[in-house]
Amino acid sequence: MITVENDQSPIRASRLEFSSFPAFPSLSDKVIPSQFPAMAEASRIFHSTLFPTLSLQLSKPCYNSHVYPSLSLKKAPRPVQCSVSTSETKSTSSNATQEVPWGCDIDSLENAEALQKWLSNSGLPPQKMAIDKVAVGERGLVALKNIRKGEKLLFVPPSLFITADSEWSSPEAGQVLKQYSVPDWPLLATYLISEASAQKSSRWCNYISALPRQPYSLLYWTRAELDRYLEASQIRQRAIERVTDVIGTYNDLRLRIFSKYPDIFPEEVFNMETFRWSFGILFSRLVRLPSMDGKVALVPWADMLNHSCEVETFLDYDKSSQGVVFTTDRAYQPGEQVFISYGKKSNGELLLSYGFVPKEGANPSDSVELPLSLKKSDKCYKEKLEALRKHGLSTSQCYPIQITGWPLELMAYAYLAVSPPSMSKQFDEIAAAASNKSTIKKDLRYPDIEEKALQFILDSCESSISKYSKFLQASGSMDLDVTSPKQLNRRVFLKQLAVDLCTSEQRILFRAQYILRRRLRDMRSGELRALRIFDGLRNIFK
Numbered sequence: 001m002i003t004v005e006n007d008q009s010p011i012r013a014s015r016l017e018f019s020s021f022p023a024f025p026s027l028s029d030k031v032i033p034s035q036f037p038a039m040a041e042a043s044r045i046f047h048s049t050l051f052p053t054l055s056l057q058l059s060k061p062c063y064n065s066h067v068y069p070s071l072s073l074k075k076a077p078r079p080v081q082c083s084v085s086t087s088e089t090k091s092t093s094s095n096a097t098q099e100v101p102w103g104c105d106i107d108s109l110e111n112a113e114a115l116q117k118w119l120s121n122s123g124l125p126p127q128k129m130a131i132d133k134v135a136v137g138e139r140g141l142v143a144l145k146n147i148r149k150g151e152k153l154l155f156v157p158p159s160l161f162i163t164a165d166s167e168w169s170s171p172e173a174g175q176v177l178k179q180y181s182v183p184d185w186p187l188l189a190t191y192l193i194s195e196a197s198a199q200k201s202s203r204w205c206n207y208i209s210a211l212p213r214q215p216y217s218l219l220y221w222t223r224a225e226l227d228r229y230l231e232a233s234q235i236r237q238r239a240i241e242r243v244t245d246v247i248g249t250y251n252d253l254r255l256r257i258f259s260k261y262p263d264i265f266p267e268e269v270f271n272m273e274t275f276r277w278s279f280g281i282l283f284s285r286l287v288r289l290p291s292m293d294g295k296v297a298l299v300p301w302a303d304m305l306n307h308s309c310e311v312e313t314f315l316d317y318d319k320s321s322q323g324v325v326f327t328t329d330r331a332y333q334p335g336e337q338v339f340i341s342y343g344k345k346s347n348g349e350l351l352l353s354y355g356f357v358p359k360e361g362a363n364p365s366d367s368v369e370l371p372l373s374l375k376k377s378d379k380c381y382k383e384k385l386e387a388l389r390k391h392g393l394s395t396s397q398c399y400p401i402q403i404t405g406w407p408l409e410l411m412a413y414a415y416l417a418v419s420p421p422s423m424s425k426q427f428d429e430i431a432a433a434a435s436n437k438s439t440i441k442k443d444l445r446y447p448d449i450e451e452k453a454l455q456f457i458l459d460s461c462e463s464s465i466s467k468y469s470k471f472l473q474a475s476g477s478m479d480l481d482v483t484s485p486k487q488l489n490r491r492v493f494l495k496q497l498a499v500d501l502c503t504s505e506q507r508i509l510f511r512a513q514y515i516l517r518r519r520l521r522d523m524r525s526g527e528l529r530a531l532r533i534f535d536g537l538r539n540i541f542k
């Protein structure tokens with residue numbers, strides 16, 4: 001989705017309290033306005049609606065993989081099994097080459113003119129921008145006139161939104177899905193395929209023809225590509241989970257609904273490839289509109305805007321003008337590309353949903369997931385695990401680190417990991433502080449084990465850093481083993497994205513490593529000084 005309610009993203013930590021380097025104060029519960037509701041929300045949909053079993057599949061839960069309440073299909077209370085092979089199966093290996101028979105290549109302006117014409121005939125007011133080829137994002141909206149800072153733009157009326165309430169070209173298909181109370185995301189994914197297959201008889205024909213034939217997102221990376229290029233990054237696991245969710249969603253729809261109505265949902269049209277496409281479109285273009293009670297919608301025209309980490313303006317429904325708008329936070333001159341923000345997302349999240357990585361250092365919201373684990377050899381392993389489980393956590397947790405700090409929950413987890421048996425009475429309190437769900441005081445201090453806790457985080461950072469270094473060193477010689485030029489181009493492109501991501505994630509870890517080493521050095525030299533003073537005093541008294 002185009003804009004995400006980033007802090008509430010299902011994928012990313014919600015409501016983390018960050019402690020910043022070097023003083024560790026906490027910034028808590030900063031809620032950021034949402035625009036392109038993207039990927040994050042999708043995962044919430046999967047986990048919370050159709051597929052109650054999915055969240056249980058995570059063997060190594062990331063920090064908030066479990067935050068979504070579960071709702072289920074009214075007519076299908078039985079849990080759904082999603083079987084996804086983690087090897088390079090047909091469904092994942094062939095996805096790089098298979099394309100749907102609609103949409104277009106976005107490196108050209110094919111179909112863009114027809115889209116603009118259709119939009120103005122369908123109620124889009126005259127615009128100060130037009131679709132054009134751009135340096136960032138291939139196609140985008142470019143200013144036709146001077147645009148002032150603080151100006152409202154777009155005004156896309158609700159009649160042009162695609163929502164869960166939109167009319168179907170095939171009313172029977174819509175009725176069946178409503179009868180099964182299919183949640184918004186799978187419903188919209190099915191709707192898009194249904195309308196695309198209706199071609200000219202769909203009112204969205206011009207819109208669909210201008211959508212990318214193959215949206216950029218990690219949904220289109222094969223399992224082998226994820227393993228090869230993203231081994232060092234936790235985003236690999238998130239991408240696998242997302243692919244699993246999409247395949248599970250499709251299988252669930254097929255088993256429960258499509259197979260019962262083969263005339264309405266023929267497999268030639270409603271299949272894994274078309275669902276990969278429609279979910280790819282939703283992940284990269286769906287908008288969540290806070291001023292419409294969080295309704296999700298595809299908003300033609302608005303979804304031609306590309307993201308910039310430097311702007312802080314989001315799409316939303318404007319009640320006074322009754323349309324989707326955004327307010328510019330800077331001026332634009334004719335010919336300049338106009339940007340919005342897709343939300344405060346890390347580079348990994350941008351790659352996951354939108355298929356791009358911002359330039360190094362350009363994203364102030366960038367973060368990296370640091371995995372932490374309890375040691376199996378810990379004398380209190382069982383007790384600690386119990387305390388963690390009680391608070392919805394596991395022996396392995398990922399916490400996001402930013403260039404400016406890390407969440408207080410991470411420090412709490414580290415305290416728990418290094419706490420000795422004599423602290424067993426505090427395990428519960430510490431585990432609660434390590435969870436983003438609990439509201440208890442997070443800023444714990446245990447001076448006796450602080451050094452050990454910091455060393456534990458440092459060790460985890462260094463172990464992650466070495467994985468990134470290994471990949472980055474090896475990446476230079478990768479990919480020379482392909483035979484076709486097309487395959488080579490694709491690999492070089494994916495590898496570059498992975499190198500950019502890994503470089504940015506490693507950079508954050510280097511910063512954390514520096515801060516941790518400095519703190520440990522200061523603590524140790526302080527201890528040494530105290531010891532010397534103590535020895536000095538002892539000698540005097542002798």
Ligand SMILES: C[S@@+](CC[C@H](N)C(=O)[O-])C[C@H]1O[C@@H](n2cnc3c(N)ncnc32)[C@H](O)[C@@H]1O
Pocket residue numbers: 002106136137138139140211212215216284285303304305306307308353354355356357
């Ligand atoms: C909502 S669409 C924006 C319109 C899109 N460029 C098009 O031609 O259809 C989101 C997609 O635009 C591209 N995009 C957006 N912002 C970008 C950026 N800053 N850098 C590179 N690609 C970007 C990505 O392909 C992303 O999946």
